[in-house]
Each structure stands twice: as C-alpha cells, then as structure tokens.
Amino acid sequence: MNRNKTTNVLIVGVGGQGILLASEVVSQAALLAGLDVKKSEIHGMSQRGGTVNSHVRYGEKVLSPIIPQGQVDVLVALEKLEALRWSGYLAPDGAIVVNDFRLDPVSVATGKIPYTENAIDLLYSNGRRVLVVDGVARALQAGDLRSMNVVLLGALSRLLEFPAELWEKALEAQVKEKFIELNRRAFALGRDAADSLR
Amino acid sequence: MRDELLPLREKALLSGNEAVAQAAWEAGVLFATGYPGTPSTEILETLVGYPEVRCEWAPNEKVALEVAAGASLGGVRTLVTMKHVGLNVAADPFMTLAYTGVKGGMVIITADDPSMHSSQNEQDNRNYARFGKAPMFEPADSREVTEFLAGAWDLSERLELPVLFRMTTRVCHSKSISSRGPRREPAAPSYTKDFVKNVMIPANARTMRVKLEEKLNLLRAEVETHPANRIEGRSAELGVICAGNVYNYVRETLPEASVLKLGFTFPLPAALIRKFAASVERCYVVEELDPYLETEVRALGVALATVPAPRPPIGELSPETVAAMFGVAAPQPQAAAAALPELAPRPPVLCPGCSHRAVFMTLKKMRLTVTGDIGCYTLGALPPLASMDTCLCMGASIGMGYGLERALGPEAKERVVAVIGDSTFLHSGITPLLNVVYNGGHTVTIILDNRTTAMTGHNENPGSGRTLDGGPAPAVDYRALVRALGVEFAVTVDPYDVDKFKQAVEMALLHSGPAVVIAQRPCVLLPEVRGKHRPTVNYDSDTCTACGACFRIGCPAIEKDAATGKPRINSAFCTGCGLCTTACPCGALSL
Numbered sequence: 001m002n003r004n005k006t007t008n009v010l011i012v013g014v015g016g017q018g019i020l021l022a023s024e025v026v027s028q029a030a031l032l033a034g035l036d037v038k039k040s041e042i043h044g045m046s047q048r049g050g051t052v053n054s055h056v057r058y059g060e061k062v063l064s065p066i067i068p069q070g071q072v073d074v075l076v077a078l079e080k081l082e083a084l085r086w087s088g089y090l091a092p093d094g095a096i097v098v099n100d101f102r103l104d105p106v107s108v109a110t111g112k113i114p115y116t117e118n119a120i121d122l123l124y125s126n127g128r129r130v131l132v133v134d135g136v137a138r139a140l141q142a143g144d145l146r147s148m149n150v151v152l153l154g155a156l157s158r159l160l161e162f163p164a165e166l167w168e169k170a171l172e173a174q175v176k177e178k179f180i181e182l183n184r185r186a187f188a189l190g191r192d193a194a195d196s197l198r
Numbered sequence: 199m200r201d202e203l204l205p206l207r208e209k210a211l212l213s214g215n216e217a218v219a220q221a222a223w224e225a226g227v228l229f230a231t232g233y234p235g236t237p238s239t240e241i242l243e244t245l246v247g248y249p250e251v252r253c254e255w256a257p258n259e260k261v262a263l264e265v266a267a268g269a270s271l272g273g274v275r276t277l278v279t280m281k282h283v284g285l286n287v288a289a290d291p292f293m294t295l296a297y298t299g300v301k302g303g304m305v306i307i308t309a310d311d312p313s314m315h316s317s318q319n320e321q322d323n324r325n326y327a328r329f330g331k332a333p334m335f336e337p338a339d340s341r342e343v344t345e346f347l348a349g350a351w352d353l354s355e356r357l358e359l360p361v362l363f364r365m366t367t368r369v370c371h372s373k374s375i376s377s378r379g380p381r382r383e384p385a386a387p388s389y390t391k392d393f394v395k396n397v398m399i400p401a402n403a404r405t406m407r408v409k410l411e412e413k414l415n416l417l418r419a420e421v422e423t424h425p426a427n428r429i430e431g432r433s434a435e436l437g438v439i440c441a442g443n444v445y446n447y448v449r450e451t452l453p454e455a456s457v458l459k460l461g462f463t464f465p466l467p468a469a470l471i472r473k474f475a476a477s478v479e480r481c482y483v484v485e486e487l488d489p490y491l492e493t494e495v496r497a498l499g500v501a502l503a504t505v506p507a508p509r510p511p512i513g514e515l516s517p518e519t520v521a522a523m524f525g526v527a528a529p530q531p532q533a534a535a536a537a538l539p540e541l542a543p544r545p546p547v548l549c550p551g552c553s554h555r556a557v558f559m560t561l562k563k564m565r566l567t568v569t570g571d572i573g574c575y576t577l578g579a580l581p582p583l584a585s586m587d588t589c590l591c592m593g594a595s596i597g598m599g600y601g602l603e604r605a606l607g608p609e610a611k612e613r614v615v616a617v618i619g620d621s622t623f624l625h626s627g628i629t630p631l632l633n634v635v636y637n638g639g640h641t642v643t644i645i646l647d648n649r650t651t652a653m654t655g656h657n658e659n660p661g662s663g664r665t666l667d668g669g670p671a672p673a674v675d676y677r678a679l680v681r682a683l684g685v686e687f688a689v690t691v692d693p694y695d696v697d698k699f700k701q702a703v704e705m706a707l708l709h710s711g712p713a714v715v716i717a718q719r720p721c722v723l724l725p726e727v728r729g730k731h732r733p734t735v736n737y738d739s740d741t742c743t744a745c746g747a748c749f750r751i752g753c754p755a756i757e758k759d760a761a762t763g764k765p766r767i768n769s770a771f772c773t774g775c776g777l778c779t780t781a782c783p784c785g786a787l788s789l
C-alpha cells in the first residue's frame with residue numbers, strides 16, 4: 001500500500017441502491033488498516049431516486065473530505081449511466097468498476113432525453129481500465145437482488161490493496177447478523193467477477 | 199487538544215453528527231431536543247441510543263429552544279439541534295437567550311447547507327452569532343467536533359451563555375477519525391428564582407444587556423488563546439485566514455501557505471488576527487458563503503490581499519474552487535469526459551407507491567393553483583406532475599394560499615388550494631389556518647398525512663403516535679384540531695381512492711368557509727407498510743395504445759420502451775399501489 005499517496009474512491013449510483021453502506025465498508029477497511037480516512041456524502045432529497053455519490057479518501061493524512069475532480073483512482077458505479085455521469089472525476093490512470101445495470105430516470109420515461117444505450121462502450125474510450133460486473137446475476141445468485149452493492153464491493157476489493165480478512169471484518173461489522181451469510185456470498189461472487197475478467 | 203491530551207480514548211470513525219451525539223453524552227447532557235432537518239437529523243437519532251439522555255423531537259425549533267431554556271434553568275445540560283432555517287423559527291427565543299443567559303450549559307447546533315443540497319436557501323448562520331450575541335464554534339471535521347464540544351458546555355456554564363455550534367453539510371455528513379471517551383457525571387438539577395436575570399421586562403433587560411456586553415468582553419480576551427484558534431506558520435509570503443471545513447480545502451490546495459485556523463469564530467480574536475496578518479506578506483481570507491470573516495477582519499483595519507480570481511459568495515467551496523481562486527493548476531480529468539453525449543438527468547422523485555403521487559395526479563387534473571410547502575411532497579412541483587406552484591418556507595402554504603385568495607378576490611375561490619405535510623402542519627401550519635378562520639377566508643387546505651416526517655428519514659412527530667425513542671404517544675386528531683380552530687368542513691380521505699378524494703376537494707372548494715381535506719395514507723417506506731406491498735401490476739401490451747398517460751404520473755417503476763413507446767413495469771420497484779391503473783385510460787394496466 002502506498003502510504004504517501006491518498007487513495008480516492010468514488011462510489012456512485014441511484015438513491016436506494018445501498019451506496020452509503022458500500023462506502024462505509026471501504027472506510028472501515030481503511031480504518032482497520034490503520035490509515036487516516038474521510039468519507040463524504042449528501043443525504044436527504046437526493047436519496048429519493050436521485051443520483052447519489054459518496055467520496056472515500058484514505059492514506060497517511062487526508063485533508064479534504066471530497067475528492068478533487070480529476071483525482072478519482074477508482075470509480076465504482078452501481079448503475080451504468082451514473083458511471084458515465086461521474087467519469088469526468090477520474091484521474092488519468094483511474095479505473096472504473098461498473099455494474100452492467102440500467103435504471104431509467106423519470107426524464108427518460110417521460111421522453112425528454114433518451115437513455116445512453118452505449119454507456120459502457122463510452123466508458124472504455126481512451127484506453128481506460130474498466131471492469132464490468134454482471135451485478136444482477138451475481139446478486140440473484142447470492143440470494144437477493146439488493147446485494148448488488150456488495151457484489152460491486154467484492155469486485156472493488158481486487159483493485160484496492162486491503163487483505164481479504166480485513167474486507168470481511170469491515171463488511172460484517174456493517175450488516176445485520178441475519179444478512180451476513182448473504183453478503184459474504186455476494187462479496188465472494190464479486191471477487192470472482194473481477195477474476196474472470198482479468 | 200491532540201491525542202495526547204485526551205488519553206483513554208477509543209479511536210472511531212464518526213460523522214460530524216455522530217460526533218456531536220457522542221460529545222453531548224460525554225459532557226453529561228441530560229436533555230436534548232430539536233426538529234428534524236437535513237443535515238442535522240442524525241444527531242438526535244444517534245443520541246437517543248444513549249439511555250442516559252432524554253431525547254425528544256419538538257414540533258418546531260422555537261419550541262425546542264424554549265424547552266431547552268427551561269431545562270437549563272433547572273440546571274441541566276442541554277443540546278438543541280436544527281438546520282440553518284430552523285434557527286429562523288427559533289430566532290425569537292434565541293435573540294433574548296443571551297440576555298437571560300443559561301444555567302445548565304446549552305449548545306445549539308445550527309447545521310447549514312451551503313449549495314442547498316436539501317434546503318430552500320443557503321443562509322449563512324454565522325451571522326446569527328453576532329446578531330444574537332452568542333459565542334460560536336465552527337469545526338472542520340468530526341475530530342474538531344469532539345475537541346470543541348469537549349469544553350463547550352463548561353464554557354456555556356461559566357459565562358452563562360448559550361453556545362452556537364455551526365456546522366455545515368460537509369461536516370455533518372462527512373466521516374473522519376475521532377474518538378470516544380467516558381461520560382462525565384452530570385450535576386444535580388436545581389432551580390433558583392432570579393427575577394432580574396430571568397424576567398425580561400424592559401428594566402431587567404437593560405440590566406442584562408450591560409452584563410451581556412461584559413461577558414462578551416471577557417470572551418474577547420479568552421478567544422485570543424483558545425486552542426480552537428491557532429496559527430500554523432509556514433510561508434512568510436502567503437497567509438490564509440479560514441474556518442470550518444474550508445480549512446481542509448485550503449490545506450489541500452495551498453500546502454505551503456501559513457494558515458490562521460479559526461475554530462472559535464464569535465467573538466473573533468482581534469490580536470491573533472493582527473499578529474498573523476503581520477507575519478505574512480499577503481494575507482487572504484477564504485470562506486464559504488457570506489464575507490463574515492472578511493468583514494470583521496477588515497473592520498480591524500487589517501489589510502487583506504484580494505484573491506487572484508474571486509468568486510461570488512454562492513455555494514460550497516471545494517478543492518477545485520479554491521484552486522481556481524488562486525490560479526493553482528488542477529489535475530486534468532480524463533479527456534473522454536468532454537466528449538460525452540447529453541446524459542439524462544436524474545432528479546429525485548417521489549417513491550413508487552408514494553401517497554403524495556395520487557394527490558398531485560388529481561390536483562393536476564383539476565388544474566388548481568397549489569400553494570405548497572416543505573417535505574417529500576415538494577417533489578410534486580417537478581415534472582411530470584408539476585402541480586405545485588409555490589414553496590417558500592415551513593408552513594407558508596396556507597398563509598400564501600389565503601393571501602392569494604385575498605388578492606385575486608372571489609375569482610380565486612374554487613381555484614386555489616394549499617398543500618402541507620402532516621409534520622409541517624404541526625410545525626407551523628396551525629397559526630396560518632387560524633388566521634384564515636379568523637379573517638373570514640375560505641382557503642382550502644389539504645393536509646398530506648403520511649403518518650411520518652418522511653423527508654428527513656421518517657422521524658416521529660406529534661401526529662405519528664410515537665416519540666423519538668419509539669415509545670407510544672398520543673397522536674393528534676387532525677380533524678378535531680382543525681374543528682377546534684373553527685374550520686367547519688374537515689374530511690379525511692385516502693387519496694388513492696381517487697374519485698372520493700377528488701370529490702372531497704371539489705366539495706371543499708364549494709364550501710363557503712375554510713375547509714380542510716386530510717389526505718391520509720402512510721408513506722410506503724414505513725416498515726409497517728413495506729410488508730404489505732402488493733404484487734407488481736399486470737400490463738397487457740395488446741390493449742395498450744402507447745398513449746403515454748401512465749408516464750405522466752412520474753412513477754419510477756414505469757419505464758418506457760424506446761422502440762415501442764410502451765411502458766415496462768420494473769418489478770423490482772413496483773409496490774402494486776395501483777395508481778397507474780387509474781391513470782391508464784385504456785385498461786392496459788390492472789391489479
């Protein structure tokens with residue numbers, strides 16, 4: 001782990017997708033690793049199906065709780081249009097972990113603007129490192145569609161340098177007792193997803 | 199107070215709000231109250247988890263502050279929480295509280311929302327400290343919340359002044375590393391009558407006004423050496439004065455700059471500021487929103503340099519904006535961003551199955567002018583429902599509806615309705631309704647009773663039948679309440695019974711006096727409702743004529759198939775509420 005550099009993870013998606021839990025787990029992992037960490041997000045109105053983002057920064061010493069534009073090391077998107085929306089925050093060598101999942105905003109249903117069908121293709125431009133995760137299939141395989149956020153975390157875990165036990169500990173601390181098994185499965189399936197794409 | 203000064207403390211990753219709750223508990227606070235408001239809500243939601251502290255939601259911020267004033271009079275340490283605009287509501291007691299002072303220490307949290315992530319304005323409540331003459335702290339992160347609050351109640355008791363603790367969205371909702379420690383034993387409650395101090399008749403107020411100035415003078419000396427204010431000497435050329443979270447952006451963007459980091463920001467340390475300014479060649483102030491520090495610093499006669507690229511005092515700062523102000527080259531984001539097509543915006547929407555959707559669908563059909571209010575239902579102003587005409591502040595809907603009616607004359611009757619949420623009505627809708635009755639208006643008010651304060655995270659209120667700690671409470675009977683105010687026409691109806699609801703509104707509009715329709719249906723996100731969701735609606739593509747009527751109710755579960763223009767029901771979201779079956783004229787949707 002490069003202790004001198006601050007690592008910046010931006011997790012985005014749609015209100016209700018479990019973004020805040022995902023960013024909490026990353027932050028707790030960093031804390032357990034003995035690093036300084038800050039995380040920032042907006043609650044409230046944006047959570048009613050709007051676009052949501054959560055910034056996590058960790059390293060030796062973290063100052064700003066929000067990631068400056070152009071400095072995101074890993075962008076994790078639980079929805080593909082949101083991946084595109086936030087892609088401008090990536091650092092030149094930043095990577096994207098994207099859920100191949102589409103959620104139509106109401107603006108699409110009412111016919112104002114079409115959904116960007118080729119969102120994932122556009123993400124690949126400029127030789128970016130993109131990891132596409134079939135979150136729906138894997139979450140269903142784990143046992144609940146709502147565990148998509150943890151599937152994505154599993155995939156992300158391959159890109160960050162925390163040991164697996166530490167992720168496990170961080171995850172277990174954040175979920176209710178009766179959902180631990182489900183989330184363990186979802187996390188493992190996410191880690192595999194990262195494997196199969198390498 | 200660095201780590202070494204606070205031994206025996208357990209490191210913890212806390213949000214600013216969690217840190218406030220923890221610090222209040224540690225300081226021996228016994229009573230906490232407030233009104234939910236983003237970004238302050240989680241403070242009391244966290245503190246209620248500590249059994250030693252009595253935590254309550256008040257119907258509004260004015261009541262909260264007055265109750266806390268009473269508890270403080272009884273010698274108990276108190277915490278009062280609210281969002282920035284809440285302090286407007288509480289301003290009346292606040293402006294005199296520094297005169298009477300407090301006995302048990304009192305900290306008032308004002309959670310400001312620069313950039314209006316979840317608010318109707320971005321007023322800078324630092325102005326309230328100067329205005330109401332209350333000492334003020336501004337923490338930069340959770341750790342400073344812990345540090346500053348550790349002495350805040352002591353300070354409050356020593357000077358007998360309420361302490362204003364000003365946070366912002368980025369401090370409230372950002373997590374950073376802080377710590378937890380043990381609780382201090384609270385002092386025993388006690389009450390002593392003190393006529394001059396506590397009865398603000400003019401003669402006494404004049405006495406206390408002088409005392410207040412003496413206290414402020416004591417403070418002016420104290421802030422000079424208070425650990426919350428510190429000079430970080432680096433460059434001899436570039437110096438920046440800043441406070442709160444802005445400090446983090448300044449440090450990140452201008453690592454070489456000397457910094458005067460202010461944490462105690464009313465009253466300001468005049469000598470320290472002068473000393474710092476004299477130690478650097480160019481001294482700048484960087485701050486979010488109003489030029490609060492800048493005005494005060496200039497008034498001291500300190501010469502400030504002008505930032506190379508000043509920005510208007512609007513919105514929150516960020517590392518990028520500070521970099522832009524000083525012409526520091528920002529890292530270039532990936533080029534691909536520039537070539538993106540126009541992306542469909544994703545504004546917040548009413549949840550699938552939301553009780554409010556049915557109300558707005560009907561009001562839209564009736565083509566009424568709707569004065570609105572603050573809550574989830576404010577989203578009814580956005581397309582495709584677009585059926586709310588105004589939103590000013592908590593409780594304004596009824597007064598504005600009545601005013602509009604007065605302005606437009608008899609014409610307005612049968613055309614204007616006011617909509618207000620249950621919690622908002624109890625917060626500040628009762629007096630404007632009384633005004634309608636008293637002054638002989640006939641404004642129609644629709645109380646959107648979804649049994650909770652939904653917007654801020656489903657908080658309890660005097661109508662929900664539960665208190666903050668989840669215990670049972672008497673629930674307001676809205677019909678009896680408005681009848682007691684003198685409203686003769688008051689009916690309760692489920693807005694999902696679309697015909698009946700429309701009829702009720704029509705009758706209310708025809709009624710010769712003021713009328714109230716209580717649109718009652720619990721929020722779909724309430725746990726007791728979640729369990730009762732019905733299966734996804736049936737959709738018959740053959741019957742569907744692709745008329746698009748279902749899209750116009752704005753349910754996020756109804757997606758549009760780009761090729762056919764027909765709907766596709768997202769079964770992951772649909773709650774089976776059935777509203778779309780009413781909206782569809784062709785019978786293609788059914789339960």
Ligand code: SF4
Nearest residue numbers: 548549552574652721
């Ligand atoms: S939280 Fe409740 S009141 Fe708010 S939009 Fe959702 S369903 Fe409606």
Ligand code: SF4
Nearest residue numbers: 753772773775776778
């Ligand atoms: S029944 Fe219709 S309106 Fe209700 S949630 Fe389902 S799709 Fe939306």
